[in-house]
Amino acid sequence: MADEIPMPMSEADLRTLVPFGAEASLKYAECEKKSYPTCTYIWGVPDSADALRVQMGGKPDGDKLMTIFAQAKSAQDFDRVLSTYKDAVPLEYLGVAAVWSEARDQLSLITDDYMVIHVNVEIPELEDTKAVATQVAAYLLAAR
Numbered sequence: 001m002a003d004e005i006p007m008p009m010s011e012a013d014l015r016t017l018v019p020f021g022a023e024a025s026l027k028y029a030e031c032e033k034k035s036y037p038t039c040t041y042i043w044g045v046p047d048s049a050d051a052l053r054v055q056m057g058g059k060p061d062g063d064k065l066m067t068i069f070a071q072a073k074s075a076q077d078f079d080r081v082l083s084t085y086k087d088a089v090p091l092e093y094l095g096v097a098a099v100w101s102e103a104r105d106q107l108s109l110i111t112d113d114y115m116v117i118h119v120n121v122e123i124p125e126l127e128d129t130k131a132v133a134t135q136v137a138a139y140l141l142a143a144r
Contacts, residue, residue, distance in 0.1 A: 004037065005031050005032060005033050005037045006031050006037060006039060006067075006069065007031060008029040008030060008031050008039055008041070009029070009039070009041070009139075011025070011026040011029070013139070014026060014029075014041055014043070014065075017132065017135050017136050017139055018041075018043070018063070018065055018121075018123070018132050018135075018136070019063075019123065019126060019132070020043060021044070021045065023045045024043050024044050024045055024062075024063075025043060025044075025045075025046060026041065026042075026043045027042045027043055027044060027046060027050060027060040027062055028040065028041065028042040028043075028059050028060050028062075029041050029042075036068050036069055036070040037068070037069045038066060038067070038068045038069075039066065039067045040059070040064065040065075040066050041064065041065040041066075042059055042060050042061075042062045042063065042064050043062050043063055044060075044061065044062025044063055045062075046060075047061070049061065063122065063123040063124075063126075064120075064121075064122040064123075065119070065120070065121055065122070065132075065136065066118075066119075066120040066122075067117065067118065067119055067120075067136065067140060068117070068118040068120070069115065069116070069117055070115075070116040070117075070118075071114065071115060071116070072110060072114040072115070072116050073114060074114060075096065075097075075110065075114065077110075077114065077116070078097060078108075078110040078114075078116060081108055081110075081116060082099060082108075085099060085101050085104070085108075086103065087101050087102055087103050088100070088101055089101075089102070091107065091109075091134065094107075094109045094134065094137050094138065094141065095109035095110055095111045095112075095117070095137075095141060096109075096110050096111060096112050097109065097110050098110075098137070100130050100133065100134075102130070104120065105120060105121050105122060105129045105133070106118055106119065106120045106121070106133070107119045107130070107133035107134060107136075107137050109137055109141075111141070111144070115144075117137065117140055117141075119133045119136045119137050119140070120133075121133045121136075
């Protein structure tokens with residue numbers, strides 16, 4: 001269920017799904033209950049400012065992946081999610097329905113048990129964030 005806070009993916013799993021530079025490491029991995037259970041991953045080359053950012057209550061700097069899980073009651077709930085997207089492009093082979101938003105760098109899907117999963121990718125140097133989001137979504141579906 002979406003109310004359960006998932007365990008963060010391991011660095012090894014994350015490295016198979018997202019691009020890591022040779023010097024990069026996983027700087028932050030946490031799953032917590034915000035509005036919905038949300039996992040945040042930040043990776044990159046460690047720098048001296050990261051400790052200060054964390055000490056001041058922030059997060060380290062780097063590439064970022066977020067996964068958000070929400071339990072819908074029906075397929076129509078996904079239609080409401082889609083109504084907030086101005087640029088939704090349908091994707092095949094992920095859940096019951098899935099869309100990609102270039103403006104948000106986010107993939108959203110719904111499963112047959114009405115779990116809505118959002119995968120948000122913030123990797124500035126990456127040209128094809130959709131491909132990474134699709135890989136992460138496929139991994140999350142397989143892990144369910």
